[in-house]
Amino acid sequence: MRWRRGRAGGPPPPPGSGNLIPLTAVPPGGAGVVRWIGGGRGQIRRIMEMGLTPGSPVTVVANSAGPVVVSSRGVTLAIGRGLASKIMVEVTG
Amino acid sequence: MSREILVALAGNPNVGKSTLFNALTGATAHVANWPGVTVELREGRTSHHGVEMRIVDLPGTYSIGGVTEEAERVAREFLISERPDVVVVLADATALERTMYLPLMVMEITPRVVVAVNMMDVAARRAIHVDLQGISAALGVPVVGISALRGEGIGALLDRVLAVAEGREGRKHPLRIDYDGLEPYISRIEKLLVKSGWKESIPARWAALRLLEGDPKVAEAAGRYSEEVKSEAERVRSEAGIDLRIPPDQVAVESRYRYIDRLLRGRVRRTRLLGSGLSEALDRVALHPLGGPIFSLGVMLGTFFLAFVANMGFPLNLILYLGGMPDLAEAVEELSLTGLLGGFFEWLGAEASAALSNSGAPGWLVSLVCDGVISGVGAVLSFLPLVLTVYLLLGALQDTGILARSAVSLHKFLRKFGLSGRSVFPAVVGFGCNVPAVMATRALDDDRERMIMAMTSPIIPCQARLVVMLALAGGVTRDPGGQALVMLAMYSLSVVLWLAVSALISRFMFRVRSAPELVMEIPPYHRPSLKVIWWYARTNTEHFLTKAGTLILGFTVALWFLLHFGPSGFVPQAALESDPSSVEGTFAAALGKALAPLGSLVGLPDWRMMLAFEAGFLAKEAVISILVTTTGAPDPAGALRALGMTPLQSLALTVAMMTYTPCVATLAAIKQELRYVKYVWRVVAYEIAMAILLAAAVYWGGVALGLS
Ligand SMILES: Nc1nc2c(ncn2[C@@H]2O[C@H](COP(=O)(O)OP(=O)(O)OP(=O)(O)O)[C@@H](O)[C@H]2O)c(=O)[nH]1
Secondary structure (H helix, E strand, O other), X not given: OXXXXXXXXXXXXXXXXXXXXXXXXXXXXXXXXXXXXXXXXHHHHHHHHOOOOOOOEEEEEEOOOOOEEEEEOOEEEEEOHHHHOOXXXXXXX | OOOEEEEEEEOOOOOOHXXXXXXXXXXXXXXXXXXXXXXXXXXXXXXXXOEEEEEEEOOOOOOOOOOOOHHHHHHHHHHHHHOOOEEEEEEEHHHHHHHOHHHHHHHHHOOOEEEEEEOHHHHHHOOEEEOHHHHHHHHOOOEEEOEOOOOEOHHHHXXXXXXXXXXXXXXXXXXXXXXXXXXXXXXXXXXHHHHOOOOOOOOHHHHHHHHHHOOHHHHHHHHHHOHHHXXXXXXXXXXXXXXXXXXXXXXXXXXXXXXXXXXXXXXXEEOOEOOHHHHHHHHHHHOOOOHHHHHHHHHHHHHHHHHHHHHHOOOHHHHHHHOOOHHHHHHHHHHOHHHHHHHHHHHHHHHHHHHHHHOOOOHHHHHHHHHHHHHHHHHHHHHXXXXXXXXXXXXXXXXXXXXXXHHHHHHHHHHOXXXXXXXXXXXXXXXXXXXXXXXXXXXXXXXXXXXXXXHHXXXXXXXXXXXXXXXXXXXXXXXXXXXXXXXXXHHHHHHHHHHHHHHHHHHHHOOOOOOOOOEEEEOOOEOOOHXXXXXXXXXXXXXXXXXXXXXXXXXXXXXXXXXXXEOOEEOOHHHHHHOHHHHHHOHHHHHHHHHHHHHHHOOOOOHHHHHHHHHHHHOOOHHHHHHHHHHOOOOHHHHHHXXXXXXXXXXXXXXXXHHOOOOHHHHHHHHHHHOOHHHHHHHHHHHHHHHHHHHHHHHHHHHHOOOO
């Protein structure tokens, strides 16, 4: 299985594939690229409609107790922690 | 009952028409043949509120005037020959100056148009604000903001489509654009057409314009009436071209763009975004795990403090009393909007009463006008500024982007109660008036959360209830400090109840374990724009006026009837005022007495209390006038004394007034949003049960503690 661009839905990537960590684990200021989006079909669609698709670069703005706030393609999004934990990113900086 | 309406989608290339079509029709889309236009078009179906809709995707075009462009011909001829029930024309919120051109052209052919302004999400991000309501008022057709990509606003769009299809909204006649220099030529040809007995499905004026622009199809149609008209039209056309030195079709294009300029002037506003340094600094506070919620709550408390002080002096008046400045406190009360308006309507009622009596009108008519209609209009109008000020301030929070941060920072807390951070919007709106609050639940993504909020947001005390509770607090204690404490307790209690009932409904009615998740865009901080805030406030206030205002007026008159008529006929106001016991002979009293046993449960045995509850069901603020009229006391506190109410009973009454069923206008809004009457009954039932329980707990608890 290749994780070049990433994908939405299906099983999560096996541990150790690339340098993937859940979005909830990226510290504020950290940056990465979305490689996998999990969750229910409706939730996946919703996130993708908001512009966060596999392959999207993201920068984490805030990540503490509440929703994770990320910025991607000029848009700032707040994502509940439950959903954010099902988004795997490849950390780039 | 199978009703089906035909809806055509029109729009420029790239405005998101395919996205909208797919969102509407999903898997039902297929290609169908339309003999009238001899091409195949994509179509699909959807249903909304039980009405089947057949949706046809017209080719994406910039205009429908082209003679040689196939796509434009198809779109135009579809509109003419298939006569769709409604045409949805898309425009792009970020480029209205260009994309409103097509909607105008369509509106010249048919009045049954809904304009869908797409890309509202992009517009918000770029701080472009569009006064949809203003544009709608100017065009006379519904204008709905949507984001086809995100599926936002589609329900509202379909609502408007239905309203236009059923003739409840929209224009009666096609749009008339002023074609300046072309006008004399248009009217000459139009007259010729009418004289020749023009009976086509297209308006004669539009046909005349098309003839001037050189549409061969229309010329052919005109030729069928008389060859003479056709050749005469051709002559006028070349004459116009020579006189104006510009081909008529180009004059027409310019006129349309001039119309658009005028239409959009002052209705599209581009505000500046806040500098990134300041934005980041603000976000460090607003999105801080601990600072964020504190900041949000602080901003909201500040907002309502300002709004309430402007409206009724509260709580500044109490603070001033406590600070030992009673004169200043009174001045604040009198200069508040409620004080000023109340005085005005009292004066108006007296004047009208004198004038009518002098002209020899029968007593009941004078009473109907003065005590029914004028006081009803007064009730509605006195709430107008209250509602407006709250929305002006909320508009500022919304426009700057602060409210969106509040939703994020309060999300974690609200999740515990089965809600998401987005519920913050309807909740804060509810402190102004519950009707727009219930309507604001529409914007929630999660279906269950939407239903929960529609059912629980009415617990939040609106300003009408604030007025009532303030008056009743005067019966609990005369000490301003004590009154402030009572109010604070009431507001805290209502927020706790709202959260608790939301949690209960989500757990037991919907049996959800996991709270709704949050995915929302946080718009950049904008500099507030007065104009945009005004648009927001006006829209919400109009909702209040049209939904609640008419109901309040109607029910005030109904209440007047109950209070002034009994089995033995008319009971004049003067009798009620000079002898409060004469109210006993009215229908209202009979009703109150029937309900009195219920009041005894919670320590409120007097039937006049029940009467006040009935009135409050119609409109909360009527409670006070009922107490005052039926007791003959000069003010609410006096009324409570006249009823022999102890402070403890007054407190039980305040609690009951705060929590029992929402007013009819709110119930109507709930019915509209949730569509089934059963939810309305559930709301009424749980709130009344809650009121009885709480008031009984307060009263009997107090009695047990030896209070009175
Ligand atoms: N951000 C945002 N993008 C949108 C919206 N609606 C459509 N788009 C995007 O705009 C682009 C054009 O959308 P289409 O639906 O293909 O536009 P169309 O009007 O059908 O265009 P044609 O296919 O050329 O007729 C696509 O990339 C959509 O994803 C919207 O509401 N918001």
